[in-house]
Amino acid sequence: MNHTPTLVETEVLSLERPFRFESGDILPRIDIAYETYGRLNEQGDNAVLVEHALSGDAHAAFYHEGDRKPGWWDCMIGPGKAFDTDRYFVICSNVIGGCRGTSGPASIDPATGRPYGLTFPPLSVRDMVEVQRILLRHLGVDRLKCIAGGSMGGMQALQFFCDYPFQFESFICIASSMKHSAQQIAFNEVGRRAIMADPRWNNGNYYDGVPPEGGLSVARMIGHITYLSEKMMQEKFGRLKKDKESRAIFRPSFEVEHYLDYQGVSFVKRFDANSYLYITNAIDNFDLKTSLSSRDRFRGEGRQRGAHLDDMRGKRGLVISFSSDWLYPPSQSKEIVQLFSAFNVRVSYTEIATEHGHDAFLTDYARPSEIIQGFLSSLA
Amino acid sequence: MNHTPTLVETEVLSLERPFRFESGDILPRIDIAYETYGRLNEQGDNAVLVEHALSGDAHAAFYHEGDRKPGWWDCMIGPGKAFDTDRYFVICSNVIGGCRGTSGPASIDPATGRPYGLTFPPLSVRDMVEVQRILLRHLGVDRLKCIAGGSMGGMQALQFFCDYPFQFESFICIASSMKHSAQQIAFNEVGRRAIMADPRWNNGNYYDGVPPEGGLSVARMIGHITYLSEKMMQEKFGRLKKDKESRAIFRPSFEVEHYLDYQGVSFVKRFDANSYLYITNAIDNFDLKTSLSSRDRFRGEGRQRGAHLDDMRGKRGLVISFSSDWLYPPSQSKEIVQLFSAFNVRVSYTEIATEHGHDAFLTDYARPSEIIQGFLSSLA
Numbered sequence: 072m073n074h075t076p077t078l079v080e081t082e083v084l085s086l087e088r089p090f091r092f093e094s095g096d097i098l099p100r101i102d103i104a105y106e107t108y109g110r111l112n113e114q115g116d117n118a119v120l121v122e123h124a125l126s127g128d129a130h131a132a133f134y135h136e137g138d139r140k141p142g143w144w145d146c147m148i149g150p151g152k153a154f155d156t157d158r159y160f161v162i163c164s165n166v167i168g169g170c171r172g173t174s175g176p177a178s179i180d181p182a183t184g185r186p187y188g189l190t191f192p193p194l195s196v197r198d199m200v201e202v203q204r205i206l207l208r209h210l211g212v213d214r215l216k217c218i219a220g221g222s223m224g225g226m227q228a229l230q231f232f233c234d235y236p237f238q239f240e241s242f243i244c245i246a247s248s249m250k251h252s253a254q255q256i257a258f259n260e261v262g263r264r265a266i267m268a269d270p271r272w273n274n275g276n277y278y279d280g281v282p283p284e285g286g287l288s289v290a291r292m293i294g295h296i297t298y299l300s301e302k303m304m305q306e307k308f309g310r311l312k313k314d315k316e317s318r319a320i321f322r323p324s325f326e327v328e329h330y331l332d333y334q335g336v337s338f339v340k341r342f343d344a345n346s347y348l349y350i351t352n353a354i355d356n357f358d359l360k361t362s363l364s365s366r367d368r369f370r371g372e373g374r375q376r377g378a379h380l381d382d383m384r385g386k387r388g389l390v391i392s393f394s395s396d397w398l399y400p401p402s403q404s405k406e407i408v409q410l411f412s413a414f415n416v417r418v419s420y421t422e423i424a425t426e427h428g429h430d431a432f433l434t435d436y437a438r439p440s441e442i443i444q445g446f447l448s449s450l451a
Numbered sequence: 452m453n454h455t456p457t458l459v460e461t462e463v464l465s466l467e468r469p470f471r472f473e474s475g476d477i478l479p480r481i482d483i484a485y486e487t488y489g490r491l492n493e494q495g496d497n498a499v500l501v502e503h504a505l506s507g508d509a510h511a512a513f514y515h516e517g518d519r520k521p522g523w524w525d526c527m528i529g530p531g532k533a534f535d536t537d538r539y540f541v542i543c544s545n546v547i548g549g550c551r552g553t554s555g556p557a558s559i560d561p562a563t564g565r566p567y568g569l570t571f572p573p574l575s576v577r578d579m580v581e582v583q584r585i586l587l588r589h590l591g592v593d594r595l596k597c598i599a600g601g602s603m604g605g606m607q608a609l610q611f612f613c614d615y616p617f618q619f620e621s622f623i624c625i626a627s628s629m630k631h632s633a634q635q636i637a638f639n640e641v642g643r644r645a646i647m648a649d650p651r652w653n654n655g656n657y658y659d660g661v662p663p664e665g666g667l668s669v670a671r672m673i674g675h676i677t678y679l680s681e682k683m684m685q686e687k688f689g690r691l692k693k694d695k696e697s698r699a700i701f702r703p704s705f706e707v708e709h710y711l712d713y714q715g716v717s718f719v720k721r722f723d724a725n726s727y728l729y730i731t732n733a734i735d736n737f738d739l740k741t742s743l744s745s746r747d748r749f750r751g752e753g754r755q756r757g758a759h760l761d762d763m764r765g766k767r768g769l770v771i772s773f774s775s776d777w778l779y780p781p782s783q784s785k786e787i788v789q790l791f792s793a794f795n796v797r798v799s800y801t802e803i804a805t806e807h808g809h810d811a812f813l814t815d816y817a818r819p820s821e822i823i824q825g826f827l828s829s830l831a
Binding site: 299 | 569573630631632633634636637638640641643644645647648649650651665666668669672673676679681684685687688689690700701703705706707708711712715728732735738
């Protein structure tokens with residue numbers, strides 16, 4: 072039996088009015104790239120907002136015309152899957168500051184006709200959330216069954232849920248953190264320094280020439296080491312060599328070197344180095360608790376953010392961690408459970424035994440799928 | 452009471468005859484930089500050879516004229532210390548391939564009058580050992596009480612002890628490994644790629660211009676993340692910020708970023724990028740077991756290496772690991788203990804509880820000092 076792959080397209084909402092960042096900076100207009108899967112039901116109560124991680128985009132599921140690989144969370148989104156598109160209306164958008172359709176440093180500044188580069192405003196996780204709020208309004212969705220994400224996607228889910236709890240029935244936060252530790256900041260910082268040490272970076276002005284591919288690929292390689300568990304890496308690569316007798320000096324020879332090389336090279340084809348700087352900076356500065364206590368300092372689009380923490384009472388949360396994830400270790404997930412329990416959210420927590428490390432949220436989906444299906448079905 | 456610091460100088464042995472590398476390549480001459488502390492006794496049986504780690508050098512203890520900081524293992528070497536210079540004649544030399552006095556890629560090739568750069572031969576841990584053997588002969592030392600080192604120094608100690616067991620009474624191996632795991636190779640590979648991605652690296656030909664400081668400092672920053680435990684880093688830096696209100700974008704703001712920045716900047720002043728490539732490549736390719744089984748394939752300087760594995764019988768070994776060392780985890784030290792026990796070496800093993808991570812071999816010296824003192828005193 073042949074299956075014709077379900078085709079989807081990324082759509083773009085162009086907001087032709089100013090968007091104000093948490094920093095106070097304003098852009099005169101922004102684009103928001105997004106995809107939706109399934110249908111909003113008549114009652115308007117079956118929407119699920121899915122949040123992508125550092126290198127993700129709006130294309131979470133199904134296929135783009137001509138592509139051989141589906142969206143980044145296709146294992147989780149689709150008919151009968153964890154986020155069942157026969158039941159739920161699933162929405163995913165590219166984050167502000169990104170480079171996959173939503174406005175970011177590579178976008179054209181209407182004032183100059185040239186890419187923003189480093190004149191793009193400093194970015195926060197709250198900015199990501201506010202942009203998605205605009206999208207939801209555009210889609211006519213004002214109440215969601217769930218907001219869900221892994222890694223940086225989990226941070227957005229937590230921030231959005233806390234700032235506007237009345238919009239959500241529940242959140243799902245996978246392999247994430249309320250705030251980065253010194254080591255998490257350190258790994259990101261080295262990635263940033265690798266980009267900025269590349270002379271082609273040129274203070275962010277490289278859009279007319281060759282981008283800082285060397286630096287960006289090093290940053291990505293660092294990331295990939297932290298995404299896999301030590302054991303998984305050992306089982307996958309060990310000390311195997313591709314090219315045993317080569318005397319070519321300092322070219323990749325171990326399998327693990329080829330793997331990292333491939334990851335670095337393929338990443339630079341699809342990602343903008345400045346976006347990498349902005350987004351990693353946003354997540355390093357993300358601090359959920361502090362942002363909650365400073366909620367009065369800022370008014371978002373429309374209703375005041377965070378003014379209704381009490382609205383969390385009785386809502387539901389699901390927190391999932393992976394035993395071998397040393398980048399976002401289970402201890403950080405447990406902190407999330409504690410915080411939300413204190414807000415009287417009914418939080419379920421599961422630590423899944425796996426050797427996939429942090430990557431498990433993308434690759435080891437069988438158990439999480441079951442748990443998420445059960446969780447969503449149990450909602451009102 | 453004022454103490455005048457004990458002054459030492461690095462000496463250089465110039466070997467004006469060819470040195471043959473394990474690869475088969477030959478250099479027409481080499482320099483060997485070394486220091487000694489204490490005196491060789493009349494019986495000639497109190498020598499201890501100390502091996503440095505990746506970024507170390509021959510200056511292991513005491514002070515150089517005008518310096519405010521002593522040698523890299525001064526906490527361990529000196530009167531009354533672990534390696535008691537009132538009792539032992541302690542020797543330390545810079546490894547071949549290095550950049551601190553012993554010949555390496557930055558040294559002048561007599562054939563061209565220019566630095567070797569990448570024409571320097573591929574390097575192995577065995578090459579490091581063979582060069583030290585030449586030094587020992589020069590110093591008139593043919594039997595040693597002990598060979599000791601941490602991290603890469605431990606690898607040299609193991610290799611030297613296995614290749615020429617009749618020369619040693621014992622070895623001490625701290626926070627080290629018989630062979631790198633995929634993750635250890637991966638971290639080194641990313642450091643190498645950071646250097647090679649820096650256009651100033653210029654295929655190793657940068658000695659006339661500006662060296663690839665950006666790339667080398669990124670490599671060093673990656674290293675420093677792996678040298679500290681996650682907990683130590685958190686306690687030391689947490690999420691503290693130096694410059695709270697700065698809007699300067701992507702400049703270090705977190706304390707941990709400043710720390711890494713400082714480590715990177717200070718390293719490039721004293722280290723050669725090509726040496727970093729050669730040395731990390733040597734330790735990634737180090738595989739003690741395999742090298743032992745291939746011992747017949749190669750004859751070293753003088754007596755055939757490894758021809759007398761039986762000579763290990765009844766010798767002594769001390770293996771030390773640190774509980775929070777995730778770069779060279781205790782499991783790798785236990786593998787060393789198993790291997791040498793199989794060779795009938797009487798091996799003692801201690802895992803020291805500490806939060807200092809891999810750096811503990813340089814910084815958390817109280818317990819190791821006691822253990823090493825006891826171990827050395829217990830030798831014949």
